[in-house]
Amino acid sequence: MAIHSIYQRRSIRKFQDRNVPTELINQILDAGRVAPSAKNRQPWRYIVFANEYKNQLLEAMECGLKREEEGITDLPKSQYGILDAKNTSAIMQKAPVIVVVLNTNGRSPFLPVDNDERIVEQCDLLSIGASVENMLLMAEDLGLGALWIANTCFAYKELTSFLNTKEQLTCAIAIGYADESPKQRPRKDLGDIVEYRL
Numbered sequence: 001m002a003i004h005s006i007y008q009r010r011s012i013r014k015f016q017d018r019n020v021p022t023e024l025i026n027q028i029l030d031a032g033r034v035a036p037s038a039k040n041r042q043p044w045r046y047i048v049f050a051n052e053y054k055n056q057l058l059e060a061m062e063c064g065l066k067r068e069e070e071g072i073t074d075l076p077k078s079q080y081g082i083l084d085a086k087n088t089s090a091i092m093q094k095a096p097v098i099v100v101v102l103n104t105n106g107r108s109p110f111l112p113v114d115n116d117e118r119i120v121e122q123c124d125l126l127s128i129g130a131s132v133e134n135m136l137l138m139a140e141d142l143g144l145g146a147l148w149i150a151n152t153c154f155a156y157k158e159l160t161s162f163l164n165t166k167e168q169l170t171c172a173i174a175i176g177y178a179d180e181s182p183k184q185r186p187r188k189d190l191g192d193i194v195e196y197r198l
């Protein structure tokens with residue numbers, strides 16, 4: 001099961017207009033819950049959005065993107081990514097479910113961190129990555145499609161203010177029944193990324 005999902009999973013950006021049973025969402029979240037984490041800190045919290053609540057979340061996202069577009073930016077070197085973020089926001093509008101993933105130990109990325117804090121944050125974000133990948137693989141296994149989304153960063157302030165949290169917003173996951181079957185995107189060859197010192 002795991003091996004099949006690892007190789008078959010794709011980022012899904014087109015969803016059918018069909019609701020996802022809550023039971024399946026819970027199975028996906030439970031796969032996230034059992035992921036490994038640094039010092040077993042389990043630094044994750046998931047908020048599930050659908051229907052009107054999802055619309056409100058995306059209003060906050062749109063607000064942030066508009067602000068960035070107008071040049072009132074928190075990410076001046078990342079302006080080239082705004083168009084892609086607008087595409088992502090449109091994809092999120094069509095997805096029946098959005099899961100927001102928070103780092104419960106983290107703080108705003110716009111605050112300075114010292115070395116110790118950076119290491120802890122790195123470990124917590126690695127842990128959260130494992131949790132999200134577990135969820136994507138479980139979605140694939142359940143016959144659902146999902147998209148891992150970090151373009152939420154462009155609306156960081158608006159989204160965290162809407163969520164009313166000081167925890168770190170790491171990413172979101174769009175989930176639904178896939179309405180496309182993308183081919184695998186290119187991957188580097190093993191020979192180009194592995195060095196053996198045997």
Ligand SMILES: Cc1cc2nc3c(=O)[nH]c(=O)nc-3n(C[C@H](O)[C@H](O)[C@H](O)COP(=O)(O)O)c2cc1C
Nearest residue numbers: 009010011012013088147148149150151152184185
């Ligand atoms: C941390 C992370 C953030 C991502 N953020 C976005 C995003 O905001 N919008 C989007 O369309 N895709 C996003 N993606 C999906 C990647 O573009 C995708 O995984 C990559 O192109 C490989 O394609 P595949 O997932 O189909 O194998 C993200 C992926 C990761 C791992």
